[in-house]
Amino acid sequence: MRINGIYFLVFILLIAFGCKSKSQPVSTTETAHGHPHYSTIGNISDYKLIFPSKVPDRIIVNLTEDPVHSFxxxxxxxQETTKGYVEIAKETHGPDFLVEGHIRRIVANSQILEKGDTNAKEPLVNAAFHSAVVDSLEPGTIYVYRVGDGSVEDSFWSEWFQIETPSADENDPFSFIYFGDAQNNVKSMWSRVIRKSYKMMPEVDFMLHAGDLINHSEANLEWGEWFHAGGYIHATVPSIMTPGNHEYDKTTLSTLWRPQFNLPRNGPIEAVMETCYALDYQNMKLISIDAISFERDSISKQAQVKWVDSVLASNTKKWTALTMHYPIYSTAEGRDNIVLREALKPLIDKYKVDLVLQGHDHTYARGYDQNKGQGLTVVEDAGTIYAVSVSGPKMYTSQDQDWMIKRGEYTQLFQIITVTKDTLKYGSYTPLGGLYDAFDLIKDKNGKKKLINRDADIPLRLKKDFNKQ
Known part of the structure; x- marks a missing residue:
């Protein structure tokens, strides 16, 4: 009985000590095991999306200038993990890629970033961001890779991810998915859009985001939601992205943009590195224009116009696509981007750009400037096709305009685009998988393009028909 009494006394003391410990506030300057702790952590929803650990998170693959040989x-x-590594090997039918000598290790560039968002009342977060370019790859080959701290234990490494390099034959088909603004309610409502797109096209080669990935440029929680929504898709399907106005705080790009992404650095000036860039994918030239810097900074505008002209002038690829956040043709009054259009439209026409992929207007529209409201099924000598789309739940209204072949409101969409030697196929889909808009663009050896507008499953959707408030 005496022994049981001692156990009981110890039990009571442990409870009392635990309660006392929990009642003490934790200072924002206190550390335990090298990690900063914050008194506000209990008040932060989804704090796991904000705070890092030793285990890698927010893993994302981006395209390089040479996707055939690198990613x-x-x-x-x-912040305790000051060094990062990538391990890569050719995929095998079993675990034999782990055999000694098969795995190559690459040292990452690492930086510590201290980040807090006072506007969103988020706590200060210290994190290490790691980036690497994996090069010397073989075309058309499936690889496995993982990222981690270099330790022997698997605990602080990511899982092994599969990734496939493009074919060496530039005329082989490829597909990519284009998203307009995700921006709001990203975890709860955009997640199903990116996941449905991947389910419909699991062999997709890359994804393209036309700006406004999140709503507040410095909000760590929102960035955490964006990475959470895509999950392992971000780590297995390469992405490219162009910034939107919500990735900017006035004229300043989000401090998390470059640490989180690793995009080509071949733009015209340092101010738009990794926001304005060009790359080749198979037989397509892809160009990202930083539309926000373009409109808010005259030096950036002049540099980007001159640079785009030079890139298009030297382009040898059969297909050309531009992406930018602000549309050349907006979908509603009061959102007309005259400066952008007057500067870039002459270059788009001069070099016969095929496709311009945009966001910002939170509606859907697709067409070409010579449409004149005719709505023809077949256009024998088509010009540039312009698309404005939205993938998140924030919705605006639009106005019917002559350049539009199909428009829509109150509809979350993603676009699957497949490119072959002579044909570009475009389909715009809802989270239910319904086809909202579709066309084929056929280009002959002389560059003449025929546009064939395909029938869709879903008729015109307007916000007034669904929002009766």
Missing amino acids: AVNWRTD
């Missing part, structure tokens, strides 16, 4: 990968850890 870029970024990830995040806690």
Whole structure:
């Protein structure tokens, strides 16, 4: 009985000590095991999306200037993990890629970033951001890779991800998915859009985001939601992205843009590195224009116009696509981007750009400037096709205009685009998988293009028909 009494006394003391410990506030300057702790952590929803650990998170693959032979990968850890590594090997039918000598290790570039968003009342977060370019790859080959701290234990490494390099034959078909603004309610309502797109096209080669990935440029929680929504898709399907106005705080790009992404650095000036860039994918030239910097900074505008002209003048690829956040043709009054259009439209026409992929207007529209409201099924000598789309739940209204072949409101969409030697196929889909808009663009050896507008499953959707408030 005496022994049981001692156990009981110890039990009571442990409870009392635990309660006392929990009642003490934790200072924002206190550390335990090298991690900063914050008194506000209990008040932060989804704090796991904000705070890093030793285990890599926010893993994402980006396209490089040479996707056939390389890819870029970024990830995040806690600030104690000051070094990062990528391990890569050719995929095998079993675990035999782990045999000694098969795995190549690459040292990442690492930086510590201290980040807090006073506007969103988020706590200060110290994190290490790691980036690497994995090069010397073989075309048309499936690889496995993982990222981590270099330790022997698997605990602080990511899982092994599969990734496939493009074919060496530039005329082989490829597909990519284009998203307009995700921006709001990203975890709860955009997640199903990116996941449905991947389910419909699991062999997709890359994804393209036309700006406004999140709503507040410095909000760590929103960035955490964006990475959470895509999950392992971000780590297995390469992405490219162009910034939107919500990735900017007035004239300043989000401090998390470059640490989180690893995009080509071949733009015209340092101010738009990794926001304005060009790359080749198979037989397509892809160009990202930083539309926000373009409109808010005259030096950036002049540099980007001159640079785009030079890139298009030297382009040898059969297909050309531009992406930018602000549309050349907006979908509603009061959102007309005259400066952008007057500067870039002459170059688009001069070099016969095929496709311009945009966001910002939170509606859907697709067409070409010579449409004149005719709505023809077949256009024998088509010009540039312009698309404005939205993938998140924030919705605006639009106005019917002559350049539009199909428009829509109150509809979350993603676009699957497949490119072959002579044909570009475009389909715009809802989260239910319904086809909202579709066309084929056929280009002959002389560059003449025929547009064939395909029938869709879903008729015109307007916000007034669904929002009766």
